[in-house]
Amino acid sequence: MLNHEVRLDRVFQALADPTRRAMVERLIRGPASVSELAKPLPMSLPAVVQHLQVLEASGLVRSEKVGRVRTCHIQPGVLRAAEAWIGGQRTTWERRLDRLGDLLAEDSQDSEDSEEKE
Amino acid sequence: MLNHEVRLDRVFQALADPTRRAMVERLIRGPASVSELAKPLPMSLPAVVQHLQVLEASGLVRSEKVGRVRTCHIQPGVLRAAEAWIGGQRTTWERRLDRLGDLLAEDSQDSEDSEEKE
DNA sequence: CTGATACTTAAGCAACTGCTTGTCTATTGC
């Protein structure tokens, strides 16, 4: 299960770099070899491979080598997990806003009864 | 406008640390002072302040000082921006799956006509 | 077999992170 906290660390860490986000944006459109990934990027091939290792460690990307070419593809479930964490925070926030709204509504309607239960 | 790429960098970088995610999870339930934020965390107060600076630099959190206490609160729009980037990737992925599905459906129905347009 | 292709591995380096401790400055309560 690999802790789930550590996994989120690695996913967000992986997405924190523009080069790696560009690689994700490329791979989301379909698999690619390492050199295809490297072609548009302004850096050496070993640098790209290192970014790829970060993406693989996060679980966002997998790759297999066939012959002399390594083909990389996205693992969309991990992307969804990151989205879910953020979404969870957002819904907590929205529920809190709702509760605050309810309290305000209560406050404005009761001038006859100053004590509410609890 | 502050480049939007750099902003995503900072947001994901901010979320990549478990301490900072814990601070976000705390603040999403309502504002808190620096020492309130620090209380559950196993580190010195200056360390917490440094994490707070990262969160502020990302735009995720704002704070104002009144008297001697600095009160921090979430800026939920920035959280939504990060969610939107991930969501955008996911929908691109899903559209791609749909297209692949369509192609497979075409392929399996036409044994009479081997050439499709383009 | 021979050269080109597609990576792989390793070492090195400047910059950045995530802490620490120590000191210092503003409030606030009495």
Place this chain on the structure above:
DNA sequence: GCAATAGACAAGCAGTTGCTTAAGTATCAG
């Protein structure tokens, strides 16, 4: 005023990150 509180500021330090260049290995094409 005086002490306790809430935080600010700075230096230092081990470990990580994001590159680089240089040198390797394994395939494939002719």
